[in-house]
Amino acid sequence: MIAKHLAYSAFANQLVTYLSPALGQRKLISVYIDEKPTGLTNGINIVLPQTFHGCDLRQDTAVSRSLVFGLLAHEEVHMFQPLRAVDVIRDQYRIFPVFTNLIEDIQGEAWIARLMPSLNHWLGILRKTTHDNNFARFERMLSTTTGVPNQFELALLLARFNRPGQPFDGGYRIALAGTALPYSRLAVIPFAVSRAQELEPDQLPEFIADIARAFPEICKPLAAPPPPPAPEPVETPFDAENQADEETSDEDAEADADGHRSRDR
Numbered sequence: 001m002i003a004k005h006l007a008y009s010a011f012a013n014q015l016v017t018y019l020s021p022a023l024g025q026r027k028l029i030s031v032y033i034d035e036k037p038t039g040l041t042n043g044i045n046i047v048l049p050q051t052f053h054g055c056d057l058r059q060d061t062a063v064s065r066s067l068v069f070g071l072l073a074h075e076e077v078h079m080f081q082p083l084r085a086v087d088v089i090r091d092q093y094r095i096f097p098v099f100t101n102l103i104e105d106i107q108g109e110a111w112i113a114r115l116m117p118s119l120n121h122w123l124g125i126l127r128k129t130t131h132d133n134n135f136a137r138f139e140r141m142l143s144t145t146t147g148v149p150n151q152f153e154l155a156l157l158l159a160r161f162n163r164p165g166q167p168f169d170g171g172y173r174i175a176l177a178g179t180a181l182p183y184s185r186l187a188v189i190p191f192a193v194s195r196a197q198e199l200e201p202d203q204l205p206e207f208i209a210d211i212a213r214a215f216p217e218i219c220k221p222l223a224a225p226p227p228p229p230a231p232e233p234v235e236t237p238f239d240a241e242n243q244a245d246e247e248t249s250d251e252d253a254e255a256d257a258d259g260h261r262s263r264d265r
């Protein structure tokens with residue numbers, strides 16, 4: 001059941017006012033707790049999960065408070081990001097949303113920790129909880145997953161949670177020698193994405209476009225154009241006699257040059 005949490009709402013409003021007095025005066029943030037697997041925000045409301053890796057966030061304990069501070073700081077960074085402009089770039093390049101979300105998270109957590117360094121402590125606890133619960137599973141999945149976007153997602157998730165003290169580990173190198181994975185591409189994407197940590201929020205859309213151009217693996221491929229219609233063969237007694245000549249007709253050579261597979265006759 002969704003329920004407004006007054007104490008967490010008060011904290012979220014204090015935090016946004018501290019980060020941006022102008023924004024804090026314009027917005028009144030409400031924090032709700034719902035049975036969702038993770039936190040989310042629409043820019044005004046923040047929804048926290050009821051339990052986060054087994055910790056009940058409705059209870060006021062030292063552990064739940066640490067996680068709530070981290071989750072609220074994480075969700076608030078999205079209020080400062082140009083999310084609509086990011087969505088335009090995402091749709092233009094057909095980027096799988098999981099990648100734009102990841103880059104937003106990395107930029108946001110690094111940015112807020114620069115503004116208010118003590119928040120990195122709480123964000124670090126959040127990342128360590130995810131690390132302890134998921135890192136080994138991500139590694140196992142990467143060694144068996146064959147889809148290219150999934151491999152790139154897992155490579156970035158491993159770099160994201162490898163060192164929980166920081167939002168992302170650009171130096172993370174995937175140790176997967178001997179697999180059939182595109183190792184060099186997978187090993188280099190964390191280095192490229194790491195620069196998100198240095199950006200201001202308004203630099204995100206252009207940065208994401210740069211990453212999409214350098215790594216088309218994170219984009220949905222364009223649908224292949226339909227093959228050109230093959231001319232209907234007209235069977236005449238003359239064709240049957242000269243079949244050998246037909247096999248190497250100019251028409252076939254043209255189709256091959258265009259890269260289309262010629263139809264079997």
Ligand SMILES: [Zn+2]
Nearest residue numbers: 074075078105
């Ligand atoms: Zn996020």
